Amino acid sequence: MPPAIATSGLTRRFGAVTAVDHVDLNIEEGEIYGFLGPNGSGKTTLIRMLCGLLRPTSGSATVMGCDTVRDSEKVKHEIGYMSQKFSLYTDLTAMENLTFYARVYGIPRRERAERIDDVVRIVGIGDYRKRLASQLSGGWKQRLALACALVHRPRMMFLDEPTAGIDPVARRDLWNLLFDLAGQGYTFFVTTHYMDEAERCSHIGYIYFSKLIVCGTPNELKQLPDVTPQGMLRLELRCPRAPYAMRLLNTFSYVQDATIFGDVLHVLATKGAENRIPHDLAGGGFDGVEVRPIKPTLEDVFVTLTRSKAQERNV
Secondary structure, three states: OOOOEEEEEEEEEEOOEEEEEEEEEEEOOOOEEEEEOOOOOOHHHHHHHHOOOOOOOEEEEEEOOEEOOOOHHHHHHHEEEEOOOOOOOOOOEHHHHHHHHHHHOOOOHHHHHHHHHHHHHHHOOHHHOOOEHHHOOHHHHHHHHHHHHHOOOOOEEEEEOOOOOOOHHHHHHHHHHHHHHHHOOOEEEEEOOOHHHHHHOOEEEEEEOOEEEEEEOHHHHHOOOOOOOOOEEEEEEEOOOHHHHHHHHOOOOOEEEEEEEOOEEEEEEEOOHHHHHHHHHHOOOOOOOEEEEOOOOHHHHHHHHHHHHHHHHHO
16 A cells, blocks of 8 residues: 655755755555644645645655646545635535535535535534534634535545644544544644644654654654753753743753743753752752653754754854
8 A cells, every 4th residue: 555645855946945855755544644843944835745736846746646746636636635724715604615615526416415414424513504604613613624625535634733723622622533534544744833732643744944854753753862962861840930940040051951831840951960950949049949850842852953953054
């Protein structure tokens, strides 16, 4: 079985600007692949090439076994796309939007009702069939958009920041829906800026200024040598007045980085710092400091990689 997505040296230039630079991907069917990177790094350009909407300058790509250049029309029938911004017709009901997209995708009239019923059941919007799209909450709008993208039964889905601007409960519900669909054989290519969502993906790719920097499972990325360099360790600190303690920590020569996570501090420091920090903070008026070693988070991974690449660019 061919991979859901395979690219080799995929590159796109706009004049002197290289938007995507020799990207190699191999994504298996049934995966939820998270694609991360700062704004302007090439995520949207890559997706447009994978959807057959933009020709690469060089390199090649296949989606569900179809070449994105030679078989671009076939690719468009194999995929579904859900944009970050709600793009359905707000003056139509949920049912009218679904019917419109079923017609756009060329679904025969005799099959439309069954297809629409299927996606209504899958995304759970049965109670909102007759409601105007403009009257739906953010979470239900996203479910409707997903239903419209699924109505022609694509095997591959591209989701561009699908949970941006919706509440935490709606976010979790939507992700549970994606897990359920992945279990039925759907493949998802998801862009997100939320680290907790990246943790949910089976594999992650990180693009920075056109180049795919790393690719792997969340656990593999956390174990990259650069994330916790040799001779360093990551610590969690509990202490009073954390913001003030952070300022003091950043003055210690053995502390490389300190930041706040909720009501605790996360610190990257040289080995042995777990013994020095309580003493040195106490000297600054911070008593009762609790210290324990921790593993890096995905945020640590991407902050480290971004800073490293930014330094390379500035050299």
